[in-house]
Amino acid sequence: MATQASRIAGRLMLSPAVLLLFLWMIVPLGMTIYFSFLRFNLLMPGTEQFTGFENYTYFFTDPAFWPALVNTLTLVLGVLAITVVGGVALAVLLDQPMWGQGIVRILVIAPFFVMPSVSALVWKNMLMNPVNGLFAALARGLGLEPIDFFADAPLASIIAIVAWQWLPFATLILFTAMQSLDREQMEAAEMDGAGPVWRFVHLTIPHLMRAATVVVLIQTIFLLSVFAEILVTTNGGPGTASTTLTFLVYMQSMLQFDVGLGSAGGIVAVILANIVAIFLMRMIGKNLEA
Amino acid sequence: MGEIVLTEVRKSFGGVSIIQGIDLVIPDGEFVVFVGPSGCGKSTLLRLIAGLEDTSSGTISIDGKDATRLPPAKRGLAMVFQSYALYPHMSVAKNIAFPLRMAGLPAEEQQRKVEAAAKVLNLTPYLDRKPSQLSGGQRQRVAIGRAIVREPAAFLFDEPLSNLDAALRVSMRQEISELHHTLATTMVYVTHDQVEAMTMADRIVVLNAGRIEQVGSPLDLYHSPANLFVAGFIGSPKMNLVEGAEAAKHGAHTLGVRPEHIDIADEGPWKGMVGLCEHLGSDTFLKVDVAGVGQINVRVGGDVPLRHGAQVSLAPQADKLHRFDAKGMAMA
Numbered sequence: 001m002a003t004q005a006s007r008i009a010g011r012l013m014l015s016p017a018v019l020l021l022f023l024w025m026i027v028p029l030g031m032t033i034y035f036s037f038l039r040f041n042l043l044m045p046g047t048e049q050f051t052g053f054e055n056y057t058y059f060f061t062d063p064a065f066w067p068a069l070v071n072t073l074t075l076v077l078g079v080l081a082i083t084v085v086g087g088v089a090l091a092v093l094l095d096q097p098m099w100g101q102g103i104v105r106i107l108v109i110a111p112f113f114v115m116p117s118v119s120a121l122v123w124k125n126m127l128m129n130p131v132n133g134l135f136a137a138l139a140r141g142l143g144l145e146p147i148d149f150f151a152d153a154p155l156a157s158i159i160a161i162v163a164w165q166w167l168p169f170a171t172l173i174l175f176t177a178m179q180s181l182d183r184e185q186m187e188a189a190e191m192d193g194a195g196p197v198w199r200f201v202h203l204t205i206p207h208l209m210r211a212a213t214v215v216v217l218i219q220t221i222f223l224l225s226v227f228a229e230i231l232v233t234t235n236g237g238p239g240t241a242s243t244t245l246t247f248l249v250y251m252q253s254m255l256q257f258d259v260g261l262g263s264a265g266g267i268v269a270v271i272l273a274n275i276v277a278i279f280l281m282r283m284i285g286k287n288l289e290a
Numbered sequence: 291m292g293e294i295v296l297t298e299v300r301k302s303f304g305g306v307s308i309i310q311g312i313d314l315v316i317p318d319g320e321f322v323v324f325v326g327p328s329g330c331g332k333s334t335l336l337r338l339i340a341g342l343e344d345t346s347s348g349t350i351s352i353d354g355k356d357a358t359r360l361p362p363a364k365r366g367l368a369m370v371f372q373s374y375a376l377y378p379h380m381s382v383a384k385n386i387a388f389p390l391r392m393a394g395l396p397a398e399e400q401q402r403k404v405e406a407a408a409k410v411l412n413l414t415p416y417l418d419r420k421p422s423q424l425s426g427g428q429r430q431r432v433a434i435g436r437a438i439v440r441e442p443a444a445f446l447f448d449e450p451l452s453n454l455d456a457a458l459r460v461s462m463r464q465e466i467s468e469l470h471h472t473l474a475t476t477m478v479y480v481t482h483d484q485v486e487a488m489t490m491a492d493r494i495v496v497l498n499a500g501r502i503e504q505v506g507s508p509l510d511l512y513h514s515p516a517n518l519f520v521a522g523f524i525g526s527p528k529m530n531l532v533e534g535a536e537a538a539k540h541g542a543h544t545l546g547v548r549p550e551h552i553d554i555a556d557e558g559p560w561k562g563m564v565g566l567c568e569h570l571g572s573d574t575f576l577k578v579d580v581a582g583v584g585q586i587n588v589r590v591g592g593d594v595p596l597r598h599g600a601q602v603s604l605a606p607q608a609d610k611l612h613r614f615d616a617k618g619m620a621m622a
């Protein structure tokens with residue numbers, strides 16, 4: 001596959017797929033950018049007109065914008081922290097020889113297969129509900145006042161639900177990496193006088209860095225667009241306490257029928273995602289190099 | 291400062307007995323080589339001494355103190371692994387310093403010792419590199435460096451040279467031997483390669499199926515193997531073992547004679563036709579089909595003008611014959 005002809009043939013055959021993917025991305029992006037410069041409300045059809053950056057001005061000056069930005073970053077960072085730390089801990093535990101290993105491993109992966117809206121509903125109605133929920137029952141059993149999670153700590157509750165969903169993914173990736181850790185290295189460190197904690201710090205953690213980087217990058221992409229969990233549980237409230245950028249865009253374009261404003265929000269979200277991606281690549285991308 | 295005594299040491303994995311009662315005294319400062327075929331339990335025995343495996347029964351004492359239940363770090367032994375087991379994300383200097391760091395030595399002292407070790411092992415130019423940027427021989431030296439900075443009571447080597455190419459193996463072999471002369475520390479060295487064992491050891495322990503077959507200096511084992519296994523294992527090319535009528539003539543069940551102890555004589559007792567013939571210049575290796583005796587390997591010094599199909603007569607040197615009884619034990 002090194003001749004000039006075969007390379008050209010390869011590119012030709014690849015091009016329909018590449019072109020399709022490119023259109024798939026560029027058409028929605030182009031339309032969104034176009035809409036974001038229009039006054040375009042579905043309640044007033046036929047009144048579309050070019051307004052320049054007016055939609056952006058409205059979006060940035062929306063009282064919900066800054067809380068939404070902060071909430072988005074809090075959600076992403078919170079879930080990342082929980083899943084990476086929890087994933088490493090679970091990977092270490094799963095790596096220990098134990099009885100019923102196969103079943104335990106499957107159980108750990110299971111939450112990943114539950115639809116986001118379903119798991120959010122389960123958490124909302126069966127676990128976190130202040131009257132019927134399991135946590136409320138536990139609190140009452142201990143003689144404590146049950147907590148109304150979605151009223152008192154809406155964002156933290158959503159972080160918990162989303163982290164629960166993504167923990168299996170992080171665990172799976174980190175556990176696979178764990179299994180490739182050289183046993184002789186561990187034994188060498190043991191002979192060198194390193195106890196379990198030092199071995200974990202000096203061998204396991206560096207060994208898991210690359211896998212953790214993959215986890216962080218992939219999860220960030222998905223966490224920036226978390227939506228179903230918010231819609232099902234708090235609807236962005238109380239107030240703007242659990243409104244993220246994604247949810248703000250939804251509220252504006254779908255609830256207020258303002259396509260122009262929603263599109264402007266969408267473009268802002270795209271830019272934010274790229275800023276986060278650049279930061280992440282700068283910070284941890286070098287872990288991916290061999 | 292590094293006497294290791296094994297008493298009735300046994301080890302089984304899930305009911306399968308792998309090490310079957312080893313009694314061995316390794317005096318301080320000695321270079322002992324465990325040699326035996328693959329799977330005979332050499333690594334397991336070494337790991338028992340290191341403390342990486344628990345003994346099933348028996349005791350291990352180091353410097354007169356019972357170490358059977360001590361964790362590896364407390365035994366004061368250093369081990370060099372077959373895969374080198376370097377820490378991949380640490381530089382060479384950090385790798386070598388790791389045991390010192392774990393022991394809580396001050397930074398300046400760590401650096402001094404690392405530099406001294408690097409100098410001995412010719413690693414000074416590579417101290418800032420990562421293990422992945424080193425050649426096999428250099429990695430091996432880093433692993434040895436990591437072992438020597440600890441100033442252990444004894445070094446344990448598990449087939450440290452088996453990942454190197456032949457030329458490098460020879461030079462590393464000499465380096466390790468020289469290191470032993472410089473440090474005069476006990477070394478226990480595991481290999482399946484009898485040439486390594488013969489060239490490096492003060493004393494060789496021949497293992498087979500979890501048992502010691504014979505312990506002795508390389509030349510002891512060469513000149514007076516205690517049984518058929520040792521006779522066949524030590525020496526290259528292998529000793530010729532002849533059974534049947536020819537052996538009975540010498541009053542033995544099996545008769546052993548090394549290829550280098552057979553002369554080509556005009557009127558030798560064994561007559562046959564030359565088969566394969568390898569001319570190395572310094573030596574010539576012949577496979578000769580001798581009627582009534584079988585195939586005999588012969589090693590002749592220098593280049594002899596024999597070719598495939600030639601007729602020769604062979605004379606084994608009478609004082610170099612080894613006689614074994616029906617159980618395979620050497621007869622006096």
Ligand SMILES: Nc1ncnc2c1ncn2[C@@H]1O[C@H](COP(=O)(O)OP(=O)(O)O)[C@@H](O)[C@H]1O
Nearest residue numbers: 303304308326327328329330331332333334335
């Ligand atoms: N952890 C273990 N569990 C079960 N069997 C083992 C274990 N370690 C070694 N063995 C068995 O013990 C035997 C000797 O192994 P080893 O000491 O590695 O041999 P070698 O002489 O080649 O170094 C082998 O048959 C191996 O399968």
Ligand SMILES: [Mg+2]
Nearest residue numbers: 332333334449
């Ligand atoms: Mg081995």
